[in-house]
Amino acid sequence: MAEPIIQVHDLKKTYYARGGHYIEAVAGISFDVGRREIFGLLGPNGAGKSTTIGMLTTTVRITDGRASIAGIDLGLDPISVKKKIAVVPQGINLDRSLTARENLIYHAKYFGMPKEEREARAQELLELMALSKRASDYPSDFSGGMARRLQIARALMHNPEVLFLDEATTGLDPQSRLMIWHKIRDLNDSGQTIFLTTHHMEEADQLCDRVAIMDKGKILTMDTPARLKKATPGGNVVDLKTLDHSEDLPNWLKAEVPGLDRVESENNTHRLFLDRPEEALANIVEVTRKHNVKLQSVQLHPVTLEDVFVHMTGRALRE
Numbered sequence: 001m002a003e004p005i006i007q008v009h010d011l012k013k014t015y016y017a018r019g020g021h022y023i024e025a026v027a028g029i030s031f032d033v034g035r036r037e038i039f040g041l042l043g044p045n046g047a048g049k050s051t052t053i054g055m056l057t058t059t060v061r062i063t064d065g066r067a068s069i070a071g072i073d074l075g076l077d078p079i080s081v082k083k084k085i086a087v088v089p090q091g092i093n094l095d096r097s098l099t100a101r102e103n104l105i106y107h108a109k110y111f112g113m114p115k116e117e118r119e120a121r122a123q124e125l126l127e128l129m130a131l132s133k134r135a136s137d138y139p140s141d142f143s144g145g146m147a148r149r150l151q152i153a154r155a156l157m158h159n160p161e162v163l164f165l166d167e168a169t170t171g172l173d174p175q176s177r178l179m180i181w182h183k184i185r186d187l188n189d190s191g192q193t194i195f196l197t198t199h200h201m202e203e204a205d206q207l208c209d210r211v212a213i214m215d216k217g218k219i220l221t222m223d224t225p226a227r228l229k230k231a232t233p234g235g236n237v238v239d240l241k242t243l244d245h246s247e248d249l250p251n252w253l254k255a256e257v258p259g260l261d262r263v264e265s266e267n268n269t270h271r272l273f274l275d276r277p278e279e280a281l282a283n284i285v286e287v288t289r290k291h292n293v294k295l296q297s298v299q300l301h302p303v304t305l306e307d308v309f310v311h312m313t314g315r316a317l318r319e
Contacts, residue, residue, distance in 0.1 A: 002034035005162060005193050006056070011065035013051050025051040027217035028065065033162075038184070038194045040208035042201075044313055048217040049197060056195070057087050057164055070161050083111070086155035090167040092147050094139040100150050101126065101135040104157050111158035118157065125153040129183060145176025149183060156187075163187070164195045169203060181207060201306035211305070215313045228308045237301055238272040238284060243294040252291055257283045264310065268296070273303070 013026040026048045033039040043049035054060030056067060058078040067074045070084045094103055101122055108118035126132040129149040139147055148168060155163060165184070169177040177200075184207055188194055198204050204211050205225045212222040221228060242249070250263040250270060257280050261273040274280050277300050288295050 002036055004032035005035045006031075006033035006039075006067070006069050006195070008032070008056075008067045009065055011052070011055060011067055012063045013048075013055060013060060014063045024217055026055070029214070029217075029219045031212055031219060031222060033193065033195060034209075035161075035193055036188065036191055037209045038188050038196060038207050040196045040198060040204040040211035041214060042198070042204060042211055042309060043214035047215045047313075049214050052214070053164060053166060053195075053197060057085060058082055083158070084161045085164060086158070086160035086162075087164045088148075088151050088155050088166065088168060090170055092139070092144075092151065094147060094150060094154070096138060096140045099136050099138055100131055100142075103139070103150060104154050107154045108157045113158065121157055121159075122153075125156055128186065129153045130179075143176065144172050145179055148172065148176070148180060152180075152183065152187075156192075162193045162195060166197050167199060168196070170199065177203070201304060201309060205305040213309055213312050220312045221308075225305050229303045229305060232273075232303050232308050232311055236274055236277040237303055237307060238274065238277050238281065239297070239299040239301070240270040240272060240284065240288075241296040241298075242268045242270070242288065243296050244268070244292075246291070246293050249288070249291070249293055252287050253284065256287050256290075271307070273307070 009030050010028045011026055011030070012024065012028050015023045015025055017023050029052065041049055041052065051060055055062050056069070056074070058074060058081055062075050069081050072080050072084065074081050095106065098106060104122040104125060105118055108121060113121070123132070126135050129152060131146065131149060131153065134142070134146065139150065142150065168184070169180050172180065181203065184194060196204070196208060208225060210222060210224050211228070213220045245268050250265045253263055253270070253272060254260055259274050259276050259280055261275065264271040272284065281298070281300070284298070285295070
């Protein structure tokens with residue numbers, strides 16, 4: 001990993017709840033993010049992910065522990081940290097009374113950029129985000145993907161060292177999502193450090209250099225997507241869908257299919273994790289035939305990042 005630009009050590013956040021109880025939303029997490037890295041933080045609802053992002057972007061007060069960005073301690077000098085970061089929230093928060101270009105210019109004024117510099121920077125970013133032809137249009141006339149690209153352009157106006165993207169592609173159609181992915185890669189190639197949260201496992205797999213999986217206020221694992229997938233028991237998955245519901249099928253499969261690591265079942269869908277699935281496929285089909293369970297489909301694929309996530313947290317990630 002390159003020189004760290006974000007350093008987090010034993011970070012904690014505790015909230016006071018009614019009845020004299022305390023809730024530990026973040027329970028002492030530690031990690032670094034390198035310069036020029038795309039780092040992904042994944043977690044189900046209630047994992048502590050949003051609280052972590054809030055602390056790193058200075059909107060949530062730290063209870064204990066330390067965190068720094070670009071060498072500046074968040075607890076000691078949050079105002080200076082704000083100049084080093086930019087945040088693109090999940091919701092669209094553009095000023096609809098301003099044109100696309102005016103949204104960028106106004107943001108730059110807030111950070112005290114000189115007129116000539118901010119106008120040149122606005123043009124540069126409009127071109128980067130493929131919005132130069134819509135510079136004089138208002139956000140109310142933009143598609144969801146265009147509005148998100150304008151949000152990213154606005155966030156970049158003051159040249160932040162770290163860009164936080166919170167669910168950057170949620171609610172976008174597949175074409176717009178791919179466009180955002182392309183722009184994120186372009187930004188990273190130009191040297192931008194990006195801290196990404198997402199509910200899309202494919203997005204994290206495609207974009208992130210490393211990901212951390214968080215649940216119940218703790219980081220469960222952290223590594224490159226490739227290493228996380230490789231380390232997951234049962235390196236291949238057979239997705240089994242049946243026409244009939246059978247509560248006993250998982251137990252029959254575990255007992256009668258050699259090399260089966262585990263089975264995850266939900267209604268009529270069963271995910272079988274195996275190291276050598278080709279050898280087991282015939283046995284799987286034979287088990288369903290033997291117990292009169294009608295098959296709808298059988299699909300074989302390598303372990304995905306979503307499989308890793310479910311294995312670590314015991315639950316799927318949902319928007």
